[in-house]
Amino acid sequence: MTDSTTSEELSPYDDHRRPLKRALRLGVIGLIVVTIASLSIWGGVRGVPGIWGVLVGAAIGGGFVLFTAASVLVTARTTPSTTMAVVLGGWLLKVVILIMVLLLIKDLEFYDTMALFVTVLLALAVTLGTEVWGVVTSNVTYVS
Numbered sequence: 352m353t354d355s356t357t358s359e360e361l362s363p364y365d366d367h368r369r370p371l372k373r374a375l376r377l378g379v380i381g382l383i384v385v386t387i388a389s390l391s392i393w394g395g396v397r398g399v400p401g402i403w404g405v406l407v408g409a410a411i412g413g414g415f416v417l418f419t420a421a422s423v424l425v426t427a428r429t430t431p432s433t434t435m436a437v438v439l440g441g442w443l444l445k446v447v448i449l450i451m452v453l454l455l456i457k458d459l460e461f462y463d464t465m466a467l468f469v470t471v472l473l474a475l476a477v478t479l480g481t482e483v484w485g486v487v488t489s490n491v492t493y494v495s
Contacts, residue, residue, distance in 0.1 A: 370489040371420060374485035375485075376485065378416065378479075381478050382409060382414075389408070393470070397463045404467035405466050407452075407462055408466065411467075412471035412475040417478060419442070420482055422441045
């Protein structure tokens with residue numbers, strides 16, 4: 352018997368991407384919950400502008416955090432240098448997109464600014480929190 356194992360013999364707990372997959376899944380669930388709750392609250396309080404504020408805020412707040420987790424997951428089987436380049440490039444891309452979006456919508460009145468602000472903060476906090484929870488509570492093999 353040899354020390355090498357085939358992919359059929361590996362346990363799902365041997366996959367080092369397992370915590371990232373769990374974090375991404377829980378982050379998406381958390382973002383959906385925050386978006387639905389914010390839509391119901393801000394839609395009732397501020398109407399259609401509140402709904403637009405929530406949708407833009409959830410896309411910015413949660414989408415950016417999930418993009419980072421997804422980029423780490425996609426590059427998990429590459430070298431650390433490649434992963435770092437993709438993460439830093441993604442960060443730069445997100446900053447440029449954020450500036451462009453904010454410049455485009457700053458003078459528009461179709462959205463509620465308070466709904467946007469509160470939803471961005473909630474989406475960031477909940478998405479980050481659920482991703483951390485997903486990584487910390489995932490089961491992986493430490494020794495193979």
